[in-house]
Amino acid sequence: MSFNTQLTRLLGIRTPVILPPMAFAAGALLASQVHMAGGFGFLSPTYSGTDAFEREFALARMLLGQPTGALPLGAGFLGWKLDADPAHAALLDVALAHGVRCVWLSFGADLTRWVERVRAHDSTTLVAIQVNSAAEALHAARTWKADIIVAQGIEAGGHGAASAPPLLNLLPQVLRALTVLPAPPPVLAAGGLTSGAHLAAVLALGASGGVFGTRFLATPAALYTPAQKAALLAAPAGAAVRSRAFDALRGTLGWPAGVDGRALAMPAAEAYDGGAPLEDARRVLEDGVRTGDPRAQIVWAGTGVGEVTELQPAKDIVRELHDDAAAHLRASYALLQE
Ligand SMILES: Cc1cc2nc3c(=O)[nH]c(=O)nc-3n(C[C@H](O)[C@H](O)[C@H](O)COP(=O)(O)O)c2cc1C
Incomplete structure (x- = not known):
């Protein structure tokens, strides 16, 4: 069929x-x-x-x-x-x-x-x-x-x-x-x-x-890296949020006005969205990377992420x-x- x-x-x-x-x-x-x-x-x-x-x-x-x-x-x-x-x-x-x-x-x-x-x-x-x-x-x-x-x-x-x-x-x-x-x-x-x-x-x-x-x-x-895939599979419903912080953190600027992105919530993006200066938010990211926090990486994902549970x-x-x-x-x- x-x-x-x-x-x-x-x-x-x-x-x-x-x-x-x-x-x-x-x-x-x-x-x-x-x-x-x-x-x-x-x-x-x-x-x-x-x-x-x-x-x-x-x-x-x-x-x-x-x-x-x-x-x-x-x-x-x-x-x-x-x-x-x-x-x-x-x-x-x-x-x-x-x-x-x-x-x-x-x-x-x-x-x-x-x-x-x-x-x-x-x-x-x-x-x-x-x-x-x-x-x-x-x-x-x-x-x-x-x-x-x-x-x-x-x-x-x-x-x-x-x-x-x-x-x-x-x-x-x-x-x-x-x-x-x-x-x-x-x-x-x-x-x-x-x-x-x-x-x-x-x-x-x-x-x-x-x-x-x-x-x-x-x-x-x-x-995606093995760490990104692991984060994706572990993410619960509601974990993927929309923000401009992800691009600000990466320094990928140049997107047309009104465009943002959806990725897994992460402390550095939360800090930036909460009003922290970019350098401080980047420091949160660097600290996370240093301590091996799996949330210290950008994992683009849609709202269905909680339904994706196996590779x-x-x-x-x-x-x-x-x-x-x-x-x-x-x-x-x-x-x-x-
Ligand atoms: C990791 C990732 C990278 C993407 N890169 C692009 C891109 O380069 N160009 C584009 O038009 N859309 C891009 N998209 C959006 C997809 O075209 C598509 O609209 C989206 O994945 C659909 O939503 P879903 O992820 O919930 O299935 C990307 C999406 C993801 C998750």
Whole structure:
């Protein structure tokens, strides 16, 4: 049994489960495993130059048994980073040269230039745009003719607009806004999803697929360190909080206005959010590192983190999500009678 959604038809995949590009977390190994299990995977660029990114593609080609030709994977880029750093834009060219099936763009003041770069390279490469509001979705679909819209709710792990509505509100808002278009693109749901029941729920709302970030962090193939994975698995529900402190502590500045991030609560971020000067908050972090406190590390994670309790191979996760979503959709259908 396969799923039949606008997305599965567009990408030729069996299961509408998407691994998003996750900086320092989703590489070629994870993306390839998700692909081979029937979903679709995006690689995040390595931030250490084009050679390292080329090595990722070489690994993907080996794993997929595809030494040449277009690759059935995607790659994701941050708009503000492309704007700010020519070395980052060079990574986009590497991905395009490898014939990735889809380029995912997010978090830029104006993504026009980068959408045009993808279109100019090859008319068959799809463009996915991650958005946090219905207005952004309509703009992306209308102005950039986005092939895929990713609606990211406030529950999401990693970065997002602090003003994003919860997914249950955002997704119907986005779908409704796109109905003014003659041929609306497929919409993916992102934020807090961890289970097949979640996938069934967003498909029932009208999404064409579900994005699972945090769930795929708990895999042997994810690039999180063993300590980050251990913290993720141990984290209870409610442990992932939204703050600007994480970027302030890391010194990763340059995100567009209104963007913050969701990660596991940690004493240094709490100090900063409580009004402590940055140097003091950084000292809390350094002290924690010195004493081996597992909370002295940044672990990006979504609101579903409490439901992610074991490390599993990516292929098992895709299979489980597929089977459980199908069972939930069948059970929902049984609630109806003529
Ligand atoms: C560790 C991590 C890194 C992320 N990096 C990116 C990124 O580079 N670009 C992006 O568009 N989204 C990024 N995201 C957000 C994901 O695209 C997605 O919206 C999110 O993971 C969905 O929420 P979930 O984690 O609750 O499943 C990241 C998320 C995580 C957890």
